Amino acid sequence: MSEVRTGEGLHALVTGGGRGIGAAICRTLTTAGYRVTALGRSVGPLDELVRAGVAQGWVTADVADEAALQTALAQAAARFGPIAILVNNAGAAHSAPFARTTGDDFRRMLEINLMGPVTASRAVLPAMIEGGFGRIVNVASTAALKGYAYVSAYAAAKHALLGLTRSLALETAKTGVTVNAVCPGFTDTDLIGDSVARIVAKSGRTAEDARAEFTRVNPQGRLIAPEEVATAVLYLCGAGAASVTGTTLVVAGGEVG
Structure with a gap:
C-alpha cells in the first residue's frame, strides 16, 4: 500500500456538497489540501x-438516479483525476x-x-483498489444506531447504510481502502431550520x-455544528486512520455511546 498523506492533492468528491454538512466537509477537505468536487x-x-x-x-446529479450519478462521477474523474476520497453525504429524511x-x-x-452510496461506491472502488488507496466515508446518522419515532423509513435506510459500511469494510480490508461511517446527531443545518418552521x-x-x-x-443540550462532523470526516480520510475501517464515529454530544 502506498504512503498517502493528508492534503496531498488527492481528489475528494462529496455528495450533497452544496449546503449544510456537505458544504462544511468540502471546506474542511479543501483547507486540508484535497482537490474537492462537490456533487x-x-x-x-x-x-x-x-x-x-x-x-x-x-x-450535478440526483443520487437516487443511478444513471445520472454514474455519469456525474465519471465526469468528475475525467476533470480532476481518479476519486481517491468519496464522502457519501447526500441524504433525505421522511417524517410521518x-x-x-x-x-x-x-x-x-x-x-x-x-x-446512492451503493452506486457511488461501485463507481469509485475499482480505481481505488488499483491505486492501493481509498477512503469511503458514509455520513449516516444517530438514526442508524437507534430508533426515533415517526421516522421509520429514514431510520431503516440509515441502519442499512451502516450495514453496508461494515460489510464493505471487510471486503476491502486488504486493498488499502477503508470504509467508515460518521453518525451525527441533530445538526444545525437548513434541514433542522425547516423542521422547526413546520413545528x-x-x-x-x-x-x-x-x-x-x-x-x-443531546446530553450537551445543543445542536451539532456542521464543522464538527466535517472534522470527523477529515480524520477518517487521512493516513493516520489507515487502520480504522468498518467503524462508526458518532458525533452526538453523548446521545449514543
Whole structure:
C-alpha cells in the first residue's frame, strides 16, 4: 500500500456538497489540501462554493438516479483525476407516523440514503483498489444506531447504510481502502431550520420551544455544528486512520455511546 498523506492533492468528491454538512466537509477537505468536487442537484449553491474557493469543481446529479450519478462521477474523474476520497453525504429524511408511511416512502428513503452510496461506491472502488488507496466515508446518522419515532423509513435506510459500511469494510480490508461511517446527531443545518418552521406552523409553539425538541436528546443540550462532523470526516480520510475501517464515529454530544 502506498504512503498517502493528508492534503496531498488527492481528489475528494462529496455528495450533497452544496449546503449544510456537505458544504462544511468540502471546506474542511479543501483547507486540508484535497482537490474537492462537490456533487449536488442544484447548480447555484455548487457554483457559489467554487467561486468562494470551498471546492475546486462541481457536478450535478440526483443520487437516487443511478444513471445520472454514474455519469456525474465519471465526469468528475475525467476533470480532476481518479476519486481517491468519496464522502457519501447526500441524504433525505421522511417524517410521518408508520401507519401513514407508504411503501413508496420506504423505497424513496432507501434509494437516496442507501442506493446512492451503493452506486457511488461501485463507481469509485475499482480505481481505488488499483491505486492501493481509498477512503469511503458514509455520513449516516444517530438514526442508524437507534430508533426515533415517526421516522421509520429514514431510520431503516440509515441502519442499512451502516450495514453496508461494515460489510464493505471487510471486503476491502486488504486493498488499502477503508470504509467508515460518521453518525451525527441533530445538526444545525437548513434541514433542522425547516423542521422547526413546520413545528411552529402546525403547533403554534415558539421557535425556541420547537428547537428544544431537537436539543433535548443531546446530553450537551445543543445542536451539532456542521464543522464538527466535517472534522470527523477529515480524520477518517487521512493516513493516520489507515487502520480504522468498518467503524462508526458518532458525533452526538453523548446521545449514543
